[in-house]
Amino acid sequence: MSSNMFVLLQLLYLILSLPAFAASDDDQFVYSGFSGANLTMDGATTVTSSGGLLELTNGTVQLKGHAFYPVPLRFVRSPNGSVLSFSTSFVFAILSVYTDLSAHGMAFVVASSMNFSAALPGQFLGLTNIQSNGNGSNHFFAVELDTIQNKEFGDINANHAGVNMNGLRSEQSYYAGYYDDNDGKFHNLSLISREAMQVWVDYNSNDALITVAMAPLKVARPVKPLFTARYNLTSVIADVAYVGFSSATGTIDVRHCVLGWSFAMNRPAPAINLSKLPKLPRMGPKPRSKVLEIVLPVATAGFALTVGIIGLVLIRRHMRYAELHEDWEVEFGPHRFSYKDLYHATEGFKNENLLGVGGFGRVYKGTLPVSKLEIAVKRVSHESRQGIKEFVAEIVSIGRLQHHNLVQLLGYCRRRGFDEYIMTSSSMASIGITSAISDGR
Numbered sequence: 100m101s102s103n104m105f106v107l108l109q110l111l112y113l114i115l116s117l118p119a120f121a122a123s124d125d126d127q128f129v130y131s132g133f134s135g136a137n138l139t140m141d142g143a144t145t146v147t148s149s150g151g152l153l154e155l156t157n158g159t160v161q162l163k164g165h166a167f168y169p170v171p172l173r174f175v176r177s178p179n180g181s182v183l184s185f186s187t188s189f190v191f192a193i194l195s196v197y198t199d200l201s202a203h204g205m206a207f208v209v210a211s212s213m214n215f216s217a218a219l220p221g222q223f224l225g226l227t228n229i230q231s232n233g234n235g236s237n238h239f240f241a242v243e244l245d246t247i248q249n250k251e252f253g254d255i256n257a258n259h260a261g262v263n264m265n266g267l268r269s270e271q272s273y274y275a276g277y278y279d280d281n282d283g284k285f286h287n288l289s290l291i292s293r294e295a296m297q298v299w300v301d302y303n304s305n306d307a308l309i310t311v312a313m314a315p316l317k318v319a320r321p322v323k324p325l326f327t328a329r330y331n332l333t334s335v336i337a338d339v340a341y342v343g344f345s346s347a348t349g350t351i352d353v354r355h356c357v358l359g360w361s362f363a364m365n366r367p368a369p370a371i372n373l374s375k376l377p378k379l380p381r382m383g384p385k386p387r388s389k390v391l392e393i394v395l396p397v398a399t400a401g402f403a404l405t406v407g408i409i410g411l412v413l414i415r416r417h418m419r420y421a422e423l424h425e426d427w428e429v430e431f432g433p434h435r436f437s438y439k440d441l442y443h444a445t446e447g448f449k450n451e452n453l454l455g456v457g458g459f460g461r462v463y464k465g466t467l468p469v470s471k472l473e474i475a476v477k478r479v480s481h482e483s484r485q486g487i488k489e490f491v492a493e494i495v496s497i498g499r500l501q502h503h504n505l506v507q508l509l510g511y512c513r514r515r516g517f518d519e520y521i522m523t524s525s526s527m528a529s530i531g532i533t534s535a536i537s538d539g540r
Contacts, residue, residue: 126172127363131372139169139213139343142225150377153357155205155346156159158196163225165341166357172364175338182332185209186302186368187342188361190316192295192379193246194354201246201291202349204261207300210239211337216249220347222249223267233266238337240264242300244275247349254408258290260298262309264335270329274280278323289316295358297378297475299324299368317373347436352403354380427508436510445476 130136134151143156144164155164174182187207195201206224219228224245227237241263248257252267261269276287288296295316302309309332310325342362346355356379359371444465445452454462460479467474 101520125368127361128168129359129361129369131359131370131375132377133357134377137169139165139268139341141165141213141215143348147198152377152379153344155344155357155358156348156353157245157356158348158352158354160202160348160350161220161349162354163218163220163345164216165213165215165225165343166346167341168362171339171341173339174336174364175333180479181304182302182336183365184302185364186299186301186366187296187363188359188368188369188371189344190295190297190373190376190504191244192292192356192358193244193291194356194379195291196352198291198293200351201257202351202353203247203347204243204245204290205344205346206241206243207298207342208239208241208371209332209336209342210237211340212238213341213344213381215539218345220232221349221395222247222252223347225345225347226531227266233268235265238340239267240332241345242298243267243269244298246288258287260311260313260325262311262330264330271309271326271332273311273326274539275325277312277325280319280322283323287521288313291353293379295376297371301367302332304332324516332436343477345387395532436512438512440467440469441465441476441512446472448478456461 108531132151133146135151136144136151136153137144138153140146142164143154143159143162144166145154145157146152147154153166155166156162157164174185176183189207191205194202195202203221203224206226208226214305215225217228218225221346223229224241224243226239226241227233230343231237237449243261243263245254245259245261246257248254249267249474250253254261254269255272258275259272260275261268261272266393274287275290276285278285290296293529297316297318297320299312299320300310307329309328310324311326311328312321314321358376358379359373361368361371363369440454442448444467445463446465448461448463452465454464454475456462460477463479465474466472
């Protein structure tokens with residue numbers, strides 16, 4: 100074998116032995132959903148089979164989870180060189196069982212290793228632990244989206260974004276939100292709103308400038324960033340590093356989700372296709388339909404009105420046939436007839452059924468609805484005091500008068516709440532009923 104051929108084989112062997120770094124100036128990728136994505140995951144992290152949602156945590160308390168692009172990227176291209184510029188964008192959502200309380204957040208991370216087995220969940224976000232927090236040997240850069248205010252790390256509040264170097268104390272942070280391009284005003288965003296949001300992170304190696312921006316989904320990247328931080332990442336990021344996400348839960352059921360992600364070296368990150376992003380799972384009670392919100396009150400009001408009308412009709416109907424009972428009637432109880440029966444028997448005391456008019460009232464013919472017995476009913480006028488005396492006298496005489504020339508009195512009736520007295524007596528086929536109706540006076 101010639102010496103030239105031997106040298107070529109040696110070079111080929113060395114090339115094949117090198118790690119599988121991504122191509123130099125074209126290091127970029129984009130995920131609009133993660134179905135079939137080749138990611139390195141650990142802990143609680145999974146990709147849902149339906150939709151391709153990257154869930155860093157699954158709601159289980161006190162767990163951590165990581166997801167990394169599996170290929171290491173070369174951030175320094177020459178000996179003693181500086182970390183290259185890079186850009187990333189991702190769409191995330193934090194789903195808590197509560198709308199006003201969460202348990203720790205998540206972070207985009209650039210790290211020299213994907214091994215975070217010694218890291219703790221909770222406030223350490225699966226990135227470090229008590230002993231190693233802040234150590235320069237950690238070699239990681241992170242952009243945290245934090246939902247708990249930890250005094251030990253100097254957090255500004257329980258809803259902020261920050262840039263961190265080798266630990267959980269932010270070099271720079273700001274309240275979660277964005278500046279509107281139209282009016283320039285700052286709008287707060289709740290990280291635990293269960294709504295998807297987009298984050299943009301850029302590092303400019305020439306100025307050692309880190310830029311962080313965020314906005315609601317489908318709102319264009321704001322011209323004014325959320326905040327900037329000047330920090331040379333050459334002392335933090337190793338020559339070869341991995342990019343990905345880290346998250347952890349505490350004592351509350353929370354899911355940290357990534358819907359889409361893009362990254363590029365030395366250029367802006369590719370645009371994420373928002374129309375292809377997976378759907379978020381529903382948390383909390385099912386939202387009520389707008390139609391139901393309108394129909395339900397109307398239906399309830401209609402039902403209440405209907406019940407009221409029916410109740411009023413029943414009350415009026417009851418009052419229509421209401422009767423008055425007094426203690427002295429105990430002796431004559433068996434001879435009492437209901438006003439309702441007498442009313443229907445005379446067809447409501449129709450003029451066509453009028454038999455005659457006397458000094459004490461009017462007499463109507465009628466037929467009892469059940470027995471079909473023909474009767475005469477005398478309706479006593481309340482203006483006639485003599486008629487009332489006659490009414491009482493006739494009640495007392497029920498069952499005592501037996502004569503072929505006298506009408507037999509079968510019973511009576513008294514009615515409550517009306518300004519007239521009604522007394523009935525028989526005049527048909529020698530059969531009769533005596534009935535009186537009064538308002539109790």
